[in-house]
Amino acid sequence: MDHLFNKLDTFYPGKWRDQFRSHDELVNWKESWAEEFENEQITFDEIKVAIEYCKKKYIEWPPTFPQFLKACRPSLDYETAFYEAVSQMQLRGEGRDEWSDAAIFHAAARIGMDMNNPYAYIKTRWKTELDKAIYDVSVGNLPSVIEKRDNPSGYLAAPKRDQGNYTSSSLQSLASIKEILDRIPAWKMKKNNPGEQEGATA
16 A cells, blocks of 8 residues: 555645645555455556556546546446457467457457357347456456467478578478378278288177
């Protein structure tokens, strides 16, 4: 709470600190805000979000507690979040996805292929899943950082030359490809060894 007080005092010099005319009033502020943060399950990350929000929204005067509390969880535009999810899920297949909020990814992942439906058809379910995801991220049930997918396509990378020669990693890729190509197909083995198949059946 001291850190929050100092932040607000920095952003609102001569206005924030002057609200507390005595040490008792300052102590009461710390205790009451801390209690409400706990009741609302406000996380440290959400408080940081609120600080940044208040810097832009409340320029002249510091926020009241209800204003600060609302700033901790600014309302999402559900439709905008939906279209972000659709586009970023497509980019995720290429490892190029960027998420403004981890909850948007988790909500889209829960809905799965139904994200291909028009927003008007799925908006009620989308709002429900996004609200759940926002809560789960806030309490730590879901990760707040979305990791990039390693080798999202699943294909071997094309061999690359380094100053005219293949690098060691490229040689390993070439060896893996050669091993696959050199394998004798199962149908060909059966054709070349019919007796073995019959003996196994007998």
